[in-house]
Amino acid sequence: MGRVFGTDGVRGLANGDLTAELALELSVAAAHVLAERGEFAGHRPLAVVGRDTRISGEFLESAVVAGLLSAGVDVALLGVLPTPGVAHLTKTLGADLGVMISASHNPMPDNGIKFLARGGEKLDDAIEEAIEAHLHQEWERPTGAAVGRVRQHATAVDEYVAHLVRTTNKPLAGLRVVLDCAEGAASEAAPRALIGAGADVTAIHAQPDGLNINDNCGSTHLADLRAAVVKDGADVGFALDGDADRCLAVDAEGNVVDGDQILAILAGSLRDSGRLRADTVVATVMSNLGFVRAMRDAGVAVRQTKVGDRYVLEAMRAGGYNLGGEQSGHVIMSDHATTGDGILTALHLLERMATTGASIAELAGVMSRLPQVLVNVPGVDKTRTDDEVLGAAIAEAETELGDGGRVLLRASGTEPLVRVMVEALTEAHAREVADRLADVVRERLAL
Structure with a gap:
């Protein structure tokens, strides 16, 4: 290995x-x-x-x-x-x-x-x-x-569910939720927690058989959740992953609310109640530039780390911060948890909806996402991303994008590939630059 x-x-x-x-x-x-x-x-x-x-x-x-x-x-x-x-x-x-x-x-x-x-x-x-x-x-x-x-x-599930419910302060009665459990570890705990806090819950992909975990469901496959939310007339949908340490959301019209938007909503909630420590949130270098701009406009500082919730946690501990997360939906609320918790995230988004009377779409409108294109390049040597020719191509792309975008190239920590991420003012421009850099990666880092 x-x-x-x-x-x-x-x-x-x-x-x-x-x-x-x-x-x-x-x-x-x-x-x-x-x-x-x-x-x-x-x-x-x-x-x-x-x-x-x-x-x-x-x-x-x-x-x-x-x-x-x-x-x-x-x-x-x-x-x-x-x-x-x-x-x-x-x-x-x-x-x-x-x-x-x-x-x-x-x-x-x-x-x-x-x-x-x-x-x-x-x-x-x-x-x-x-x-x-x-x-x-x-x-x-x-x-x-x-x-x-x-x-x-x-009594492990009982104790964990009771802890989750205790973190909420406002009943969630009246909120209709569709919950995709990814046929995973939260198939019992997640519906119980949201129901225990007062929400009206329809659980999908909550019948694990040992073989179907993450199979076209959960936070990496949102089609079923989007369709179910619209069909059921639900207020919001949440998708967990196999071990439920991440959560993504879907609004009433089936639009995806990603981890950056979720983090922005929770940052606003904690700031408004005076509980956001040092008025700072921790994110990773993958966070959308629109998130960083929205936080700056709201008077919230953003500390950025390497990709991986472990690095977010390290920065949170070092600075004494109590909120951090990733675009993928890992959100860490250290007042209540020591790691990312998808069920906890869903509960506190629902609590914010109940407190403000706003929809998840209205809450997510606090930030505007810049178009972001991610290209995964497999079959290359991910240890050689410091290649000089590749570095020059990245520098040229960054000059081309200027203040209206950025480039991030990194080796995956969990898979044998290199990720090329580009943000730009238009999706077409982001796609063109990302595809161009991906071609350089394939040529220069070929095995």
Whole structure:
């Protein structure tokens, strides 16, 4: 697999790249690294383990649990639960380690493993590098009573749903919602949470069978949600991904409300109530230029990071900020969660609608999106994006666009490809520049 950890844990083809053996070794290595850092000092260590609905999650869960138990770590099995639910229970149960088995929005054959530190926060790069360094090392195995024990934590969904509902302050009665659960980890928790807060909910793609997760549904396939919202006359629709750490929205006419618009709405809500810390929101370099301009006009500063919610989280912690997110729909509200939470996002968008009496379309109108074109270029060497000829082509494009647009070229952290993103005053101009740069990428970075 090359470097084991990507931008969001370990991810790959289940039983191909990500095997039971690797899952076991990773959990053992994670236990050893945390033990060496003194995380287990003075008490018997506890880990919580959750997963999404993929069939491969069953054997990977068994492997992770076996590794942890063999390293002397007790395990509480959470079952099928969203990533933010695992993070929440890592914190509330006082666990030393959280493990989520999911490949998020990836197709069903893939799977992944995410580790969470005590408190429910994602591991930083240094700890992940230490875990990689510990893979396959010889170690002294505990025996007898020193090995770990496993138990089922049967109330995981109940506890997570109750937490979500407690974050809202205004009843959502009268709001009609269509909720696409992506046949994933939130298929039970998400409808229960929105109904518990008072909304009238129609759930679609909420009958997971282990094979249908993200299959033409969820946050990467919005056609069914858009059609359902219009057909049902709903006020709004929300689409989650496989592990429910992201959320996109659809207005009453079926128009998409993306992560930038969602972040702008929530920033306005927190600012108006005096709860937006330092009047600052954290976003990534992929955020639309229209979002940055709208926040500036509203008196809200924007801190931009590398792509990946882990980097958004790092910047939020470093600056003491309480709102951040990505265009993809990862939104982090650190007053209530330690990671992106799609259900939480949906609840607080609904609360903003209930408080203001405005539609999601009216709220999203706070920003105007510049046309943005993203071209994925597969089959190239993504380690050579510093190529001089490619750099010159990018500089020429940036001069051409001027203040009316921008160029962003980056290697994907989770897939074998290079992404070319261009914003311009017109979609046609953005497309022409993006296609031109994609051709240079193919020529210069060919394998």
